[in-house]
Amino acid sequence: KAGVTQTPRYLIKTRGQQVTLSCSPISGHRSVSWYQQTPGQGLQFLFEYFSETQRNKGNFPGRFSGRQFSNSRSEMNVSTLELGDSALYLCASSGTSGSTDTQYFGPGTRLTVL
Amino acid sequence: AQSVSQHNHHVILSEAASLELGCNYSYGGTVNLFWYVQYPGQHLQLLLKYFSGDPLVKGIKGFEAEFIKSKFSFNLRKPSVQWSDTAEYFCAVNEAVGDMRFGAGTRLTVKP
Numbered sequence: 001k002a003g004v005t006q007t008p009r010y011l012i013k014t015r016g017q018q019v020t021l022s023c024s025p026i027s028g029h030r031s032v033s034w035y036q037q038t039p040g041q042g043l044q045f046l047f048e049y050f051s052e053t054q055r056n057k058g059n060f061p062g063r064f065s066g067r068q069f070s071n072s073r074s075e076m077n078v079s080t081l082e083l084g085d086s087a088l089y090l091c092a093s094s095g096t097s098g099s100t101d102t103q104y105f106g107p108g109t110r111l112t113v114l
Numbered sequence: 115a116q117s118v119s120q121h122n123h124h125v126i127l128s129e130a131a132s133l134e135l136g137c138n139y140s141y142g143g144t145v146n147l148f149w150y151v152q153y154p155g156q157h158l159q160l161l162l163k164y165f166s167g168d169p170l171v172k173g174i175k176g177f178e179a180e181f182i183k184s185k186f187s188f189n190l191r192k193p194s195v196q197w198s199d200t201a202e203y204f205c206a207v208n209e210a211v212g213d214m215r216f217g218a219g220t221r222l223t224v225k226p
Contacts, residue, residue: 042219045216105150
């Protein structure tokens with residue numbers, strides 16, 4: 001079974017631009033979560049989608065948004081980029097709706113904001 | 115506020131030494147507990163998880179963790195580390211579906 005895939009793997013943007021990151025979950029998985037990983041803040045939860053609905057959201061500003069499509073693929077968008085948005089953005093998928101489900105992580109998208 | 119604390123930022127051990135990495139959490143209700151590992155250049159992957167039953171959980175690669183509810187702890191252990199265990203280890207907790215809260219991580223370096 002193919003794992004979680006994320007595209008693109010690397011991205012360079014400038015301040016003020018917007019960016020869209022994509023995540024394809026493991027086949028059959030319906031839950032997709034997004035995380036931001038930085039050296040200073042570690043791994044921080046952004047939001048989680050299940051069956052095209054956002055179920056949980058972390059403490060990030062409204063510039064960070066996401067969506068999920070009917071095939072469970074998810075996108076994350078960041079508008080009006082700031083230098084502090086430079087990070088590794090990780091996507092994780094899990095099978096069903098249980099909080100005990102294992103989350104399987106993708107390789108991440110490394111975003112650099114100049 | 116809900117939080118996960120990992121006390122050791124960087125641990126350096128020689129091969130065959132025993133390992134214990136601390137993890138404490140502050141959550142009010144029932145939680146699910148996880149340890150993830152990130153080997154250099156690789157994805158985060160699950161080592162083990164606990165959500166009910168026997169508080170001593172065995173995971174992959176000889177790792178185990180013990181859930182002590184009274185201490186709000188979920189420490190990771192391995193009796194004898196190998197050079198290949200060099201990685202970053204993350205403790206994580208969730209209450210709600212999909213909302214995983216991670217500790218800051220502990221970098222483990224095993225000297226051959």
